[in-house]
Amino acid sequence: MAAVFTLRAMARDGLLRVGALTFLMTLACLSMHERVLAQDISLPSLSVGEIAVFQWHESPNDKKALRGLKRGLRLVGYEKIVVFDAKRNKQHAEKFLAQAEQKGVRCVVALGTKATQLALKYCPNVMVFFTAVTNPVLAGIVPSWQGGRALVCGNSNWLDRRFMLESFRAAVPGLKRLAVLHTANNAVSQAEIAEARRALKAVAGKKPATELLSYEIKGAKDFDRQLKAACANSDAIWVPIDIGLYQQEAFAKIVAQASAAKIPVVSSSERCAGRGALLVLAVDYELLGLRAAALVDRVLRRGQNPAALKVGRLTSSRLYVDLDVASRLGRRLPLPVVLDAWRVFRTGRPR
Amino acid sequence: MTRFRSLGARFFLALFALLVLGILAFGLIVARSAGDEVAETSAKIMDRSGREIETVFSEIADTQADLMDQSVTSLSGKFGRELADIPFDLFEGREAELEALLRERLDEMRVRNRENSRIIADLFRENEGEVIRGKLSQIDEQQKVAVAEWRRSITRRLLVWGGAFLLAVSSLIGFAFFFTVLKPLREATEVVESMGKGDLGGRIQEQGGEEIVRLARSFNSMADAVEQAQQGLEEKVEVKTLALREALGAKEATNARLETTLVELETTQGKLVESAKMVALGTMAQGMAHEFNNIIGGIRGCATELKDDVSDHDAAETLDVIIRTAERAGLVTENLLSFSRGVDGELSPISLREVAETALRLVGPDASLRGVELRMSASNLPPITSDARGLQQVLLNLYLNALQASQSGQKIEISVEAAPGGQRVLVKDWGLGIDTEHLDRIFEPFFTTKDGSSAGGGGSGLGLAVSHGIVARLGARIEAASRGPGQGSEFSVFIPDRESL
Numbered sequence: 075m076a077a078v079f080t081l082r083a084m085a086r087d088g089l090l091r092v093g094a095l096t097f098l099m100t101l102a103c104l105s106m107h108e109r110v111l112a113q114d115i116s117l118p119s120l121s122v123g124e125i126a127v128f129q130w131h132e133s134p135n136d137k138k139a140l141r142g143l144k145r146g147l148r149l150v151g152y153e154k155i156v157v158f159d160a161k162r163n164k165q166h167a168e169k170f171l172a173q174a175e176q177k178g179v180r181c182v183v184a185l186g187t188k189a190t191q192l193a194l195k196y197c198p199n200v201m202v203f204f205t206a207v208t209n210p211v212l213a214g215i216v217p218s219w220q221g222g223r224a225l226v227c228g229n230s231n232w233l234d235r236r237f238m239l240e241s242f243r244a245a246v247p248g249l250k251r252l253a254v255l256h257t258a259n260n261a262v263s264q265a266e267i268a269e270a271r272r273a274l275k276a277v278a279g280k281k282p283a284t285e286l287l288s289y290e291i292k293g294a295k296d297f298d299r300q301l302k303a304a305c306a307n308s309d310a311i312w313v314p315i316d317i318g319l320y321q322q323e324a325f326a327k328i329v330a331q332a333s334a335a336k337i338p339v340v341s342s343s344e345r346c347a348g349r350g351a352l353l354v355l356a357v358d359y360e361l362l363g364l365r366a367a368a369l370v371d372r373v374l375r376r377g378q379n380p381a382a383l384k385v386g387r388l389t390s391s392r393l394y395v396d397l398d399v400a401s402r403l404g405r406r407l408p409l410p411v412v413l414d415a416w417r418v419f420r421t422g423r424p425r
Numbered sequence: 426m427t428r429f430r431s432l433g434a435r436f437f438l439a440l441f442a443l444l445v446l447g448i449l450a451f452g453l454i455v456a457r458s459a460g461d462e463v464a465e466t467s468a469k470i471m472d473r474s475g476r477e478i479e480t481v482f483s484e485i486a487d488t489q490a491d492l493m494d495q496s497v498t499s500l501s502g503k504f505g506r507e508l509a510d511i512p513f514d515l516f517e518g519r520e521a522e523l524e525a526l527l528r529e530r531l532d533e534m535r536v537r538n539r540e541n542s543r544i545i546a547d548l549f550r551e552n553e554g555e556v557i558r559g560k561l562s563q564i565d566e567q568q569k570v571a572v573a574e575w576r577r578s579i580t581r582r583l584l585v586w587g588g589a590f591l592l593a594v595s596s597l598i599g600f601a602f603f604f605t606v607l608k609p610l611r612e613a614t615e616v617v618e619s620m621g622k623g624d625l626g627g628r629i630q631e632q633g634g635e636e637i638v639r640l641a642r643s644f645n646s647m648a649d650a651v652e653q654a655q656q657g658l659e660e661k662v663e664v665k666t667l668a669l670r671e672a673l674g675a676k677e678a679t680n681a682r683l684e685t686t687l688v689e690l691e692t693t694q695g696k697l698v699e700s701a702k703m704v705a706l707g708t709m710a711q712g713m714a715h716e717f718n719n720i721i722g723g724i725r726g727c728a729t730e731l732k733d734d735v736s737d738h739d740a741a742e743t744l745d746v747i748i749r750t751a752e753r754a755g756l757v758t759e760n761l762l763s764f765s766r767g768v769d770g771e772l773s774p775i776s777l778r779e780v781a782e783t784a785l786r787l788v789g790p791d792a793s794l795r796g797v798e799l800r801m802s803a804s805n806l807p808p809i810t811s812d813a814r815g816l817q818q819v820l821l822n823l824y825l826n827a828l829q830a831s832q833s834g835q836k837i838e839i840s841v842e843a844a845p846g847g848q849r850v851l852v853k854d855w856g857l858g859i860d861t862e863h864l865d866r867i868f869e870p871f872f873t874t875k876d877g878s879s880a881g882g883g884g885s886g887l888g889l890a891v892s893h894g895i896v897a898r899l900g901a902r903i904e905a906a907s908r909g910p911g912q913g914s915e916f917s918v919f920i921p922d923r924e925s926l
Contacts (some may be wrong), residue, residue, distance in 0.1 A: 146515055149522055361510055368512030390506035397544065409492070412548075413499045418541040420548075 084150050117158070117170055120177040124154040125370070127168065130188040131162045133317065134345055135231070137270055138359035139366070140204045146367020147246065150375065160189070171196035180374060183366060184228075187213045187261050194226065194255050201380065203375065204228030206359055208315060209265035210385055219385045227373065229386030231315075233275035233342060233358045235266075238355050241393065242340045243284060244411050245353040246310045252310035252340075259316035260406035261387070266314040266342060267322060291318065301328060304333040310409045313341040320345040347394035348419045352403070353411070354394040361388060392416040427698065432634035443594045455586055459579050466571050468474060475566045481560050485553050507534070510872050546763070609633040625652040655887065666870060702870075714761040721758060725751035759888055772899075774808035775816070777848050777920065778841050783838065784820040788828060796833030799824075803841035811924040815895040819903070822888040823852045823916050830856030830914065847901075847921035859907035859914050868893040869903055 080318035103309035125147060129136045140157065147155055156179075160167035174182055174197055181201040182354060190204035191213060207230050208311075210216045216223045219230075243249045254270070270286055287308055289300040304311055313319050313333050319328065320343045329350030332339045339346070344356035365386050372378045393411075396419040400407050412418060487500060516523035609632060618628040628648060629641035725748055732744040785801060792799050827837045831854050838853045859867060859874060866872045869888035889905075896903045900921060907914040 110492045146512070149515060326427060358510070361507075364515070365510070367514040371515055388510045390503065390510045397548065410495060410499070412504070412541075412545060413492070413495050415541060416503070417537055418544045420544045 118156045122178045124179050126174040126182045128189050129159050129185040132159045136185045137357045139363035140359035143367050144361025146364040150371045167192045177415045179232040180260040201225045203364050206231045208262045212265045221383050224381050227380035227383040232387045249309050251285045251308040253304035254318050257287050258292045262314035263314040291405040303313050305331050310338045315343045352399045356392050358386050386420050432636050447590050470568050477560050490730050561688045605633050609637045710761045714758040718758045721751050721754045775813040779804040780816050784817045788824045797831045798836040801839040819892040819895050827854040851916045853915045858910045858912045875900035
C-alpha cells in the first residue's frame with residue numbers, strides 16, 4: 075500500500091518530495107512494527123540454572139513431546155522449566171534464545187527440527203537437547219546418528235521406513251506406485267522421503283517393488299495440480315509429516331480427491347489419524363519427550379558426555395487404521411494389520 | 426335301490442363312489458408315503474444343516490483361536506517394544522513413579538485394546554454373520570433343491586397313481602357303460618336291423634337302466650303294432666295278387682291266340698300274294714311259252730334237216746350247237762309251261778336213288794364238257810311214295826345249277842340218304858356260292874344270280890321256282906345253304922314218308 079502511495083506521489087509532486095515522504099513513511103512503518111512486536115512478545119524471564127524449552131510452533135506432536143519432557147524432568151527434580159513458543163516468529167525465537175545464552179540457562183531443550191536448528195544457531199555455548207527431530211543428520215544438527223557434536227544430543231522421531239513401507243503395502247495390497255506429496259523447502263518431509271527412498275532400495279535391491287513418486291507442491295496454486303496428478307498416477311497417496319499438508323483444509327482436500335479416485339491415503343503423521351487416512355504410522359511423541367528428559371538427566375546430573383550419546387530412536391510405533399475409510403473404498407484391511415493397530419477407527423455399528 | 430334305476434343316478438353314484446375311493450387311496454398311498462418322504466428329507470436337511478453349522482462354528486472357533494493367538498502375539502510384541510522404549514534409568518530409585526507410568530501406559534493400552542477388540546469383534550460378528558448367512562443360504566438352497574426333488578417325486582407318484590386310478594375308473598365306467606348302455610343298444614340295433622330286413626318277430630329285452638328299459642318297452646310296443654299292420658297288409662296283398670294273376674293268365678291266353686291268328690293271317694296273305702303272282706305269271710308264261718315252243722320247234726326241225734344234208738364238219742358242229750341251244754330253249758319253255766300249268770304227276774313207290782341216277786345221267790355229257798367231276802353216293806333205301814318225274818325235274822335243275830356254278834376241275838357231290846321222317850338228296854358244289862342276302866329270294870320266279878358271262882349264259886330265274894313249286898306240291902321240302910360267294914353251295918331236298926304227312 076505504501077508502495078502504491080509512493081508511486082502516486084512521485085508522479086504528482088516530484089522526486090524530492092517523494093523521497094522525503096518515503097523516508098517518513100518508512101519511519102512510521104518501523105515504528106508501528108516495533109510497537110506491534112513489543113505488544114506480542116511476552117518473553118519469559120530466564121535465570122541461571124533454569125531449563126529453557128523452545129518450540130518453533132506449537133504442533134500437536136510438540137505438545138505431546140513437551141508433556142513427556144516435563145514429566146521426566148520433574149521426575150528427576152528439574153522444576154525450573156521455562157517453555158517458549160516462538161509461533162513461527164524468527165525474531166522472537168532469536169530473542170528468546172539470545173536471552174537463554176545470555177542468562178546462562180542450564181540447557182536448552184528444542185522441540186522439533188526447526189527449533190533445534192535455531193537453538194544451535196543462537197545458543198552456541200549452551201547445552202542443547204533436541205527431541206522429535208526426524209533426521210538430525212540430514213538437518214545438520216549432528217554429524218551422524220552416533221552423535222559426535224559437543225554440547226548437542228537428543229532423540230529422533232525416526233521411524234523405520236522399511237517397516238513403514240511394509241505397513242503401507244500390507245494395508246494396500248498390490249501397491250506398485252506410491253505418490254508422496256510434500257511442500258517445497260520442508261526439511262521434515264524431505265528427510266522422510268529421503269529415508270523412504272533409501273529403505274526402498276534396501277528392501278527391493280535392484281528394482282523396488284514399489285515405486286515412490288514425489289510430487290512437490292510449490293504454492294497454493296500448485297496444490298490442486300500436483301494432487302490431481304498424484305491421484306491419477308498412483309495406487310495410494312502418502313502424506314508425510316508436513317504441516318502444509320496435514321492441516322485441516324489441505325488434508326481434507328487430499329482425502330476427497332483420493333476418495334474420488336478410489337485410492338487410499340496413508341500417512342506418517344499422527345495428525346492424519348481418524349481424518350480420512352486409511353493407515354497412519356507414527357511414534358509416541360510423549361515417550362520421545364520422556365526419553366529426552368532422560369538424556370538431560372544423563373548429561374546434567376550423571377555427567378555423561380553428550381557427544382558420546384547416540385541419537386535416540388524408538389523401537390515402538392503407533393499404528394492407526396480406519397475401517398470406515400476401507401469400507402468406503404471397498405477395501406478390506408488384512409487382519410494382522412488391524413490386530414497390530416494401536417487404534418482402530420470405526421464408526422459404523424454392526425446390526 | 427329303486428332310487429338308482431336311472432342311468433344318470435347310477436353314473437353320479439359311481440362317480441361319487443370312485444371319487445371317495447380315489448381320495449382314500451391317495452390319502453393312504455401317496456400322502457402317507459409323501460409324509461414319510463417329508464420326514465426323511467427333513468431329517469436329511471436337519472442333519473446336513475447341523476453338520477454345516479458345526480463346520481461353521483468349528484471354523485469360527487479356529488478363527489477365534491487364530492485371532493487370539495495373533496492378538497496375544499501382537500499385543501506382547503507391542504508391549505515389548507513399548508517397554509524397550511521406556512527410559513528406565515530415569516526411574517532409578519523411583520519405582521513408584523515407574524509403576525505409575527507403566528500402569529498408566531498399560532491402562533491406555535488396555536483401553537485401546539478393548540476398543541479395538543470391540544471393533545474387531547463387531548467386524549468378526551459381521552463377517553461370521555455373513556459366513557453363517559452364506560451357510561444358511563446354502564442350506565436354504567439345498568433345502569429348496571430337496572423340496573423341489575420331493576415335489577417332483579410327489580408329482581411323479583401322483584401322475585402314476587392318478588393315471589392308474591383314472592385308468593381303473595375309466596375301465597370301470599367303460600364296463601358299466603358297455604353293459605348298461607352299449608350292449609342293450611347293440612341288441613336293440615340288431616333287432617331294428619332284422620326288422621328292417623323284414624323279420625318283425627324280434628323284440629328288445631327289457632333290461633339295463635331305466636331309460637333303456639323304457640326305450641325297449643316303447644320299441645316293443647311299436648314293433649307289435651308294426652307286426653299287426655304287416656300281417657293285415659300281407660293278407661290284402663295276397664288277395665290282390667291272386668286277382669292280378671288270374672287276369673294276367675286270361676290276357677296271356679288271348680295274346681297267344683291273337684299271335685297264332687296273326688301268323689296264320691300272314692301265311693295266308695303270303696300264299697294269296699304268291700298265288701296271285703303265280704296266276705298272273707302262269708297266264709303270261711303260258712302264252713309266251715306256247716309261241717316260243719312253236720318257233721323253237723321249227724328251228725330245231727330245220728337245223729336237224731340241214732345237218733343231215735351238210736357234209737362240212739364245221740358247219741355240222743355249228744348246226745349241232747344250234748340244235749342243242751334249241752333243245753335247251755325248248756326245255757326252258759317246257760319248264761315255263763310246267764310252271765304255269767303245274768305238274769300233276771302220279772304218286773307211286775319209287776327208288777329215290779334211281780331217280781337221282783337218272784337225272785345224273787342226263788347231265789353227264791355236259792359235266793364232261795365242262796370238266797366237272799360228278800360223284801354220287803347212295804344208301805340202300807326203301808322205296809318211297811312220290812312223283813318220280815317231278816323229282817327228276819327238280820334234281821335235274823339242281824344238277825344243272827351246280828354245273829353252271831362250277832369251274833373246270835371242281836367236283837359236285839350228290840348223296841341220297843335217309844332222314845328223320847323221310848329221305849333226302851344233298852347236292853353240294855364248290856362253285857360260285859350264293860350271297861346270304863339272296864338265299865331268301867332264290868326260289869322266287871325269275872330271280873337269278875347268273876349273268877351272261879356265266880358258263881351256261883344267263884339263267885331264266887325259273888328253274889328253282891319250278892323246283893320249289895314241284896316240291897311244295899309233293900309235300901316235300903327244298904332248302905338252300907351257302908358258305909358265301911366263292912365257297913360253293915348246298916341244296917337239300919327232303920321227301921317225307923307219306924305216312925308222316
